[in-house]
Amino acid sequence: MTDSLQMIATTGRDPRFGTMCLELDAYLNDLVGGEVQRRDYVQYNTPEAVTDVLLLLDGDQAAGCAGFKRFSADTAEVKRVYTRPAYRRHGHARLLMQRLEELALSKGYSRLILETGRLMTPAIRFYTDIGFTRIENYAQYQGMPESVCFAKPLIPHT
Numbered sequence: 001m002t003d004s005l006q007m008i009a010t011t012g013r014d015p016r017f018g019t020m021c022l023e024l025d026a027y028l029n030d031l032v033g034g035e036v037q038r039r040d041y042v043q044y045n046t047p048e049a050v051t052d053v054l055l056l057l058d059g060d061q062a063a064g065c066a067g068f069k070r071f072s073a074d075t076a077e078v079k080r081v082y083t084r085p086a087y088r089r090h091g092h093a094r095l096l097m098q099r100l101e102e103l104a105l106s107k108g109y110s111r112l113i114l115e116t117g118r119l120m121t122p123a124i125r126f127y128t129d130i131g132f133t134r135i136e137n138y139a140q141y142q143g144m145p146e147s148v149c150f151a152k153p154l155i156p157h158t
Contacts, residue, residue, distance in 0.1 A: 005092075006057050007099060012050030012069075016062040017080070020055075024082040031119055050079045052107070054099055056092055063087040066096040068104055071113060071139075076104045078114035081123075097130055105154050113151045115141050124148060 010017065049069055056064035064083035068076040078100065083093045104112060114132070116123045128134075132150035141147040 004058055005063060007096070008055050008057060009103065010053045010055055012053055012067060014053060014055065016055055016057075017050070017053050017065055017067070020062050020065040020082055020084075021080055023084065024080060027082075028117070031117075052076075052100075052103055053080075054096055054103065056083070056087070056096060058087070064092050064096055066093075066100045068100060068109075068112065074109060075111045075113055076107070076109040078112050081114075093126060094130060101152075101154055102157075105156055110154050111151060112154060113138060113149065115147050115149045118146050118148050120148075 012018075050067035051069045053065060053067035055062050062084075064087055066081040067079050069079060071077040078097075081093065081096065083096070101112065112132075113135070114127065115137070116127065127150050130152075132152040135149050135151045136142075137144060137147050137149045141149055
């Protein structure tokens with residue numbers, strides 16, 4: 001991370017996170033052909049539902065984000081991972097996810113799960129590169145053929 005960037009912990013109610021989510025939604029809409037193609041997913045991705053958020057800041061502007069919400073007593077669901085285009089390919093998403101794992105561990109979670117779209121091949125490659133493995137679609141994503149789900153056990157660092 002460069003000297004001008006800092007990472008902060010916040011919640012899904014942070015307006016900077018809300019702005020990042022709107023950008024992510026626009027990116028996803030462009031990728032899949034509009035919000036109508038994502039209507040079944042939108043309800044599961046509201047920023048306010050994300051309890052724990054990490055924001056990567058460049059001054060007052062958010063450069064990237066990642067969050068999670070409780071799925072079960074031992075599992076957190078990763079939500080809204082996004083890095084603005086100008087900040088990509090610098091390891092920022094990897095760092096966000098590393099810190100997100102540490103935050104989840106500190107809150108008592110032992111596993112992360114997530115869902116992404118079948119068309120999101122860079123995201124799929126990224127998640128598998130950082131140790132997530134493909135699982136059967138869970139909960140609301142069962143029966144959604146465009147969804148791809150992953151899990152990763154969290155191991156405390158000693």
